[in-house]
Amino acid sequence: MSRSGAFDRGALQRANRAVGNPSGAAALEILLGPLALRAAAPTVVAVSGAQAPVRIGRGDDEVGDVELPADVSRERALALDPGDRIEVGPAADGLRLVLAVRGGITQVRRQDPADDELLEVLGARSRDTLSDLGPDPLQAGDLLLVAPERGLDAVPAAGDAVPSSSAEHPDEDTIRIAVLIGPRAELLGDEAVEALFGTDWTVRPDSDRVGVRLDGPAMPVPSGAASVPSEPMLPGAVQVPPSGLPVVFGPDHPTTGGYPVIAVLTRTGLDRLAQAGPGTRLRFVTTDGDGTRWSPPARR
Template sequence: MSDRALAVVRAGALTTVQDLGRPGHAHLGVPRSGALDQPAAALVNRLVGNPPGAAVLETTLNGCALRPRSEVTVAVGGAPCPVAVDGRPAPWGVPVRIPADALLEVGAAVSGVRSYVAVSGGVTVEPVLGSRSTDLLSGLGPPPLTDGTVLPLGRPARPHARVDVVPQPRPPVELVLRVTLGPRADWFTPEAVAAFASRTFRVSSASNRIGLRTEGPALDRALSGELPSEGMVLGAVQVPPDGRPVVFLADHPTTGGYPVIAVVRAADLPAAAQAVPGTPVRFVAVRGR
């Protein structure tokens, strides 16, 4: 392997390779995948001089540790966390130079769930259907990182950004998700639709890249029976038989048979990716544009 490589010293709870995903294959049953917090992934790529489609690492709650085999520039963003290079504190959210064979430690998230690590040149594992993203539902793309994994890196395209401070949104204390009701709101009782759009739910610890699960009032159906399988979109709020809404995230199944009560605005999904279990969630119905 060339010296443009990154050794994984500590993989963390769940660290995956992510880029813009592989939209356009839903008719074959292929989820779109891609970074859950797309603005954070795009920002760290810009900071290190990568194009927007370069693959980054997405950590989950407890970070990771990496050792580049050559000098690289990295930027860590998304969920705020301590960063250290060879044991010395380094800044979060700006480009940082890492000497060859130095240890980059991305610590546990202080708030939020997912930190993003961009490395100059990007992670260049073999793409599958045009994307390097790990898809946890269907198993496409590279498997989640394990200790000792060595990832190939590309050649840096441009110099890193010259910045001192970059504002980034804070992970949500309360998650407010704007939704457009439907397409299957009529499968629920008027009381259930009213409760959905007014009551407070909480983020469940069973949430993952496939969906943000919630706990709260169960939503009763007006119609019983089975809905024939139908296409599902990113942000769809599906309600399984237990009545607890699930917000579909990047690795969601492309078809499903539970009714979708509403769809979350795409602009609100990055915050959903950063909501820790227990965070209060409110769904606010807005008119379709």
């Protein structure tokens, strides 16, 4: 199985940091939105990822509602009282939102108690869409339970939100995605590498958490280079199938693959790709310095 988890891991870490959680605490990943939640107990939440407006309708009529526009809502700790309703989205810039709750989400209580779910499956609290393992998607009426707050960090004071990957270069029509060359670039040849970096690629509508499919002029694939013995894959691997149109693996990628991998996205590059919706134009770029060639992750 793949690791799965948040597509924009930087957004997950920033949202958790804003509410005082450990960086990997379970949160909600929301595609575009809108999402509406009602607090059943006092809590603190924060939203990261794509830019999106946030509105809090207070359950207490004597306390005013809160409305945060999309450009100021990100990574702000928002205190909720019982009965408060928070509405997030739809996304104004980007594709995926992350909502963290202080304590981290541990369980989903369904309307039918027989369907209650502990979120952890094989040590993870995410849903792998390729293998169909993990908790079911949320439904209207579900109750999210969170862990105790004991031992958590203090909630940071309100301040300027940390810019996310979706906010970089907002005026550019084409976003830049950093990659490391390899491990099968030599098999595909210099012309394929030049085509990878020299093309403005477009994200296709059939992209998902398994893989982001790209449109553009087909890359040259030398005879005999269209397939290799199956080898392990990882998020961010840029596969080149016989069509010459690259596919970038997401967090729910297959564990192995038989098409050559011409490059691998950096962690920041993968976060940026997570926010690229259908029709987004992107261009691959190499990283600065010596880190331009991919090497296997160090063993722990």
